Amino acid sequence: MEWISFGTGLMAAAMAFALFSNSQEEDELDEEIVEDDLVINGAPGRHVTLSCQTCRKLKKHKEIKSNLYQCCKCKRHVDLRAS
Known part of the structure; x- marks a missing residue:
């Protein structure tokens, strides 16, 4: 045993x-x-890691405008601008 x-x-x-x-x-x-990851032909902008609501994970986001980010995977926009 x-x-x-x-x-x-x-x-x-x-x-x-x-x-x-x-x-x-x-x-x-x-x-x-x-x-x-390197973006060669993309628009210049910074990349940050944010929580994506669609992916439900921390994902890399590209800054499109000042405080407006787009998820690199699902292309969902995250708006952090003051309303």
Whole structure:
């Protein structure tokens, strides 16, 4: 009975390690992609990371006008101008 408990604990620890180590690699890859993206033919403007309501994640946004941003993935506009 002791070997079954030991094996079960070992398998649970291996699965937890695989789950958490995999998510960190994906986050690192996303950061590398964001840093390496270059817009060659696009309009000049700064890129910021904002929360997109359509994507429901932190995504890269391009500034179109002063305090008006557009999501690079879904093209949704985020207006931060004073009304």
